[in-house]
Amino acid sequence: MNILRINLSARQSQIEPPPASWNHLGGRGLLARILLDEVPATCDPLGPENKLVFAPGLLVGHMLSSCDRISVGAKSPLTGGIKESNAGGRTGLQLTHLGLKALIVEGQLDSWSVLHLSPDGVRFDPADDLLGLGVYAAAPQLLARYGDKVAIALIGPGGEQCLLAAGIQNIDKDRVPARINARGGIGAVMGSKRIKAIVIDASAGQKPPIADMDAFRTAQKIFNQSLLAQPQTKSYADYGTAAMTMMCNHYGALPTRNFSAGRFEGAEKISGETLRDELLRRGGQSNTTHACMAGCTIRCSNVYGGEDGKEIVSPLEYETIGLMGSNLGIDSLDTIARMNAIVNDLGLDSIEIGAALGVAAEAGLLTYGDDQRALALCEEIRTGTALGRLLGNGATTTGRELGVARIPAVKGQAISAYDPRAIKGTGVTYATSPQGADHTAGLTIRAQVDHLDPAGQAELSRKAQVNMAGYDTLGACIFAGFGFAASPESIRDLLNARYGWQVDTAILQTLGEETLKAEVEFNRRAGFTAQDDRLPEWLLREPLPPHNAVFDVPDDDLDALFA
Amino acid sequence: MNILRINLSARQSQIEPPPASWNHLGGRGLLARILLDEVPATCDPLGPENKLVFAPGLLVGHMLSSCDRISVGAKSPLTGGIKESNAGGRTGLQLTHLGLKALIVEGQLDSWSVLHLSPDGVRFDPADDLLGLGVYAAAPQLLARYGDKVAIALIGPGGEQCLLAAGIQNIDKDRVPARINARGGIGAVMGSKRIKAIVIDASAGQKPPIADMDAFRTAQKIFNQSLLAQPQTKSYADYGTAAMTMMCNHYGALPTRNFSAGRFEGAEKISGETLRDELLRRGGQSNTTHACMAGCTIRCSNVYGGEDGKEIVSPLEYETIGLMGSNLGIDSLDTIARMNAIVNDLGLDSIEIGAALGVAAEAGLLTYGDDQRALALCEEIRTGTALGRLLGNGATTTGRELGVARIPAVKGQAISAYDPRAIKGTGVTYATSPQGADHTAGLTIRAQVDHLDPAGQAELSRKAQVNMAGYDTLGACIFAGFGFAASPESIRDLLNARYGWQVDTAILQTLGEETLKAEVEFNRRAGFTAQDDRLPEWLLREPLPPHNAVFDVPDDDLDALFA
Numbered sequence A, B: 001m002n003i004l005r006i007n008l009s010a011r012q013s014q015i016e017p018p019p020a021s022w023n024h025l026g027g028r029g030l031l032a033r034i035l036l037d038e039v040p041a042t043c044d045p046l047g048p049e050n051k052l053v054f055a056p057g058l059l060v061g062h063m064l065s066s067c068d069r070i071s072v073g074a075k076s077p078l079t080g081g082i083k084e085s086n087a088g089g090r091t092g093l094q095l096t097h098l099g100l101k102a103l104i105v106e107g108q109l110d111s112w113s114v115l116h117l118s119p120d121g122v123r124f125d126p127a128d129d130l131l132g133l134g135v136y137a138a139a140p141q142l143l144a145r146y147g148d149k150v151a152i153a154l155i156g157p158g159g160e161q162c163l164l165a166a167g168i169q170n171i172d173k174d175r176v177p178a179r180i181n182a183r184g185g186i187g188a189v190m191g192s193k194r195i196k197a198i199v200i201d202a203s204a205g206q207k208p209p210i211a212d213m214d215a216f217r218t219a220q221k222i223f224n225q226s227l228l229a230q231p232q233t234k235s236y237a238d239y240g241t242a243a244m245t246m247m248c249n250h251y252g253a254l255p256t257r258n259f260s261a262g263r264f265e266g267a268e269k270i271s272g273e274t275l276r277d278e279l280l281r282r283g284g285q286s287n288t289t290h291a292c293m294a295g296c297t298i299r300c301s302n303v304y305g306g307e308d309g310k311e312i313v314s315p316l317e318y319e320t321i322g323l324m325g326s327n328l329g330i331d332s333l334d335t336i337a338r339m340n341a342i343v344n345d346l347g348l349d350s351i352e353i354g355a356a357l358g359v360a361a362e363a364g365l366l367t368y369g370d371d372q373r374a375l376a377l378c379e380e381i382r383t384g385t386a387l388g389r390l391l392g393n394g395a396t397t398t399g400r401e402l403g404v405a406r407i408p409a410v411k412g413q414a415i416s417a418y419d420p421r422a423i424k425g426t427g428v429t430y431a432t433s434p435q436g437a438d439h440t441a442g443l444t445i446r447a448q449v450d451h452l453d454p455a456g457q458a459e460l461s462r463k464a465q466v467n468m469a470g471y472d473t474l475g476a477c478i479f480a481g482f483g484f485a486a487s488p489e490s491i492r493d494l495l496n497a498r499y500g501w502q503v504d505t506a507i508l509q510t511l512g513e514e515t516l517k518a519e520v521e522f523n524r525r526a527g528f529t530a531q532d533d534r535l536p537e538w539l540l541r542e543p544l545p546p547h548n549a550v551f552d553v554p555d556d557d558l559d560a561l562f563a
Helices: A027-038 A091-097 A135-146 A185-190 A214-231 A231-251 A270-284 A318-324 A334-345 A350-362 A371-383 A386-392 A392-401 A424-432 A457-474 A478-487 A487-501 A507-526 A555-560 B027-038 B093-097 B134-145 B181-190 B214-228 B230-251 B270-284 B316-324 B331-347 B349-360 B370-381 B385-391 B395-401 B424-432 B457-474 B480-486 B490-501 B507-526 B555-560
Strands: A002-007 A011-015 A051-056 A068-073 A082-087 A100-105 A113-118 A119-124 A150-155 A168-170 A179-181 A195-200 A286-292 A300-303 A311-313 B002-007 B010-018 B051-056 B068-076 B080-086 B102-107 B114-119 B120-128 B150-154 B168-170 B179-181 B195-201 B287-290 B301-305 B310-314
Touching: A027 A051, A027 A068, A027 A082, A027 A100, A027 A457, A027 A507, A051 A091, A051 A185, A051 B316, A068 A091, A068 A179, A068 A185, A068 A318, A082 A168, A082 A507, A091 A100, A091 A150, A113 A386, A119 B490, A135 A150, A135 A334, A179 A185, A214 A231, A214 A478, A214 B331, A214 B385, A231 A270, A231 A286, A231 A300, A231 A311, A231 A318, A231 A478, A270 A286, A270 A300, A270 A334, A286 B002, A300 B349, A311 A334, A318 A334, A318 A350, A334 A350, A334 A371, A350 A371, A350 A392, A371 A386, A371 B181, A386 A392, A386 B385, A392 B385, A392 B395, A424 A457, A424 A555, A457 A478, A457 A507, A457 A555, A457 B179, B027 B051, B027 B080, B027 B102, B027 B457, B051 B093, B051 B181, B051 B316, B068 B093, B068 B179, B068 B181, B080 B168, B080 B181, B093 B150, B093 B195, B102 B310, B134 B150, B134 B195, B134 B331, B168 B181, B168 B395, B168 B555, B179 B181, B179 B490, B195 B316, B214 B230, B214 B316, B214 B480, B214 B490, B230 B287, B230 B301, B230 B316, B270 B287, B270 B301, B270 B331, B310 B331, B316 B331, B316 B349, B331 B349, B331 B370, B349 B370, B349 B385, B370 B385, B385 B395, B424 B457, B424 B555, B457 B507, B457 B555, B490 B507
Parallel strands: A002 A100, A113 A195, B002 B102, B114 B195
Antiparallel strands: A002 A011, A051 A068, A051 A100, A068 A082, A082 A179, A113 A119, A150 A168, A150 A195, A168 A179, A286 A300, A300 A311, B002 B010, B051 B068, B051 B102, B068 B080, B080 B179, B114 B120, B150 B168, B150 B195, B168 B179, B287 B301, B301 B310
């Protein structure tokens, strides 16, 4: 497996063998290594020195259930630190079919282009006709031009505007461009390089080699059985991530009206149960279960159709429900789905935009529960007005500019849909993760602990962060982790069979720790200190109803976490 | 001399003797010590943990020429680090007449108030009728209410909105509220505490004691003679700070069109010479020379009248001419004066707003040279729209939100009117000063060196920074420094006579070094590292016409400066 390096300023590309120190890495771990080795940590994230790196995880390429994720990374314009954001879709799979371990994009183009990757090399095609188009309009044009077998990673108007909440959308197996590398403003980095889309045509490529096919198949079988045996697998297939709504409401951790409460009176109306009932009743294009990647046995995703059965958005996830629903006092799934469709089309992170709208509501720009105004504000971002750009740059910019003290963000990135005062282990993750506030960096809600007790939360978070950094390096979805956790030997066996290695079951922790260490080092070089590993002051001061908890994990615990 | 501590949350106040470690300090040096001792460096600058501190310099209280300045400090919401901003006017003088070494304001009020200070104590008067008023409308109302002998420090709508470019306006000896503690968002801190104005009535107070009056008068005479003998004293009396326009243009350091050039084709039209000729021709209220503090012999200030002789603004300073004139491609002093009057009324820093407008121009919100649009954008800030708030939050927020890469700022604060590529010693000051980019922290333009040669600039800047921190601790204006530099023994003699001390002529350096050390330590605790002591990347990359210089002082020189 090779590295494809594209120098945009020179419009040149070359295939390189990876240096030895990159060989055992993939996905998030490889990104961390590449960024640490090649990107000056103090560079302007939207300038020519930053690099945009795509790296499929170590297990990507074989349609293993939930294991074909694509990690995209760069220095983040949102946090100023290192960033990895992973997504489903087909981008990861097809990069491996081109024999690529990573794609490194450096420099900046002088005109907007589509990068076309195939076994024949790299082409720079003009993209002027696609500028300003949302991803739902741009993707079909790209498919018509390049054929429907390609993978596509593209940005919307948000990325074109270099908005700090912009992500990169990937088409899924059904060619819907809604699998987003959402967080950290990665789409703005792509926009700063004037790349509207990357098209990957691997139809003349080939599957990555497997060192020991029999052993691989055996390990795959064990992993699948383990995955199917987990109760969460069934629950995610039935309810998707929206199952979290009632769980978080129960724990008093559901973001409500800009994180001013942890329970929402309209929670049931935006719950996974209601979502499922409605989709089953509405029928048509609606679907309660859907796979974002070919081969996934969980199929946690969904297609959200309106009363007429026509698709409004796919998928509708818990984080969007929490941030664009309860966080805005909105109890209509239809409204949330419509808001989601708009920000998807713009190529923006629904968590960051939901949090920004919550802050805007606190500043008086929106009344909590005003569905029409919330929708209009999402559309405002498309127009590029000062207000639109404000919101599109996320919660921190919005709050800072509007003079709102209660900004739910760490390292400039919005907190996701678990209030850290009620799920304190996840609060530790928000505070200390080199990625900024991000539940996927180490969610602790399923741990059997008292989530309100500050004791032991740092260690709980540390373990979760190491595991997640490990899974992100494999290219495994957070839900694949349920299966791997129950059969850790299957990770060992899959890696050994795939690569001819001889690793043991400690490999997940080893990869996770190495990854975190590199990320922390990048941030240190960028100027981060212990003072950045803190939740905002108001979360330590303002009690959260109904438990009236504040975040009270001691600073010393936070500082010791990666020490 | 005592400390007056006002706890806003409890609506209580008390007079305290200063701890021993504060006794030898005043002004900026005392602020640094107080903030380091009392304010958690990681606190929310606009939250209740931040403190707003007023400290007259060590020599304030005696109407010594150019030595009655008031330093105001807090943790800055603009830079996230320590901030001191000093101004003329009568606030410093009257605080000393109340026997105060410093005023420490802590906590937050629950309703907008005027703080009234007198020998009878502290009163909290309602301020609701003053809300939304510009300082030119609010100050006369306060004078009518409290008598025209009081000193007033107040905020405008900018501070009320907690805009990050908001300062605190002080009335001068003629009761004009245009002596601004401009930089670092100090006015937003006052706004976050819901203080519209602080009124100081020292009419029943008394002058601060002098240990040896004869020695003091002798030293004062020597200082005055030295000051009057400096050629700059005459030049500042004739042309004011506007004399800098042609000097900077000559050096190729005049900010032009968002710092894209160092010479401006319209420089002569906005020069000190033109300013003087016009004011002499127009007459009426126009005045080419004006003292901001009683007793000043330099009188560098001015009253800028229109064609009809009616005052448009007072004063009109070089920094405003550079940032709101050449930086925006505007060559009309009348327009610059009108813009200045608007931002003064709003209580905003004209440097920060000028830089923000330059960034906005680069983003297409303004055409360079469009006077009417520039005036309209200044007025827009008053309205509190998203665009208005954007600009009012300064260059970094504006640039970050509009996606402009070329933001002229360090530590979040706009660079003042000396391009650091052409005056490299001042560039070093911008990069390394704990105050963020601020020429008053260590201007080097008058040094007899090659300003384009990177060698030796760090040492030049270090000396200037130490001296300025020393003068700011004395309460001495930057121009008093010309006199003190020529007779350093007069500082020693004034301090010894005033306080009964026995310091030697090294006292200025001692005070300066102690001050900087405390400030650097505060910033370290707030999370600053060497990576924050850098100019933005584009200043290292983009050559500045006409010399085509880039900023090339080595990072090692910057890092060694305070080591």
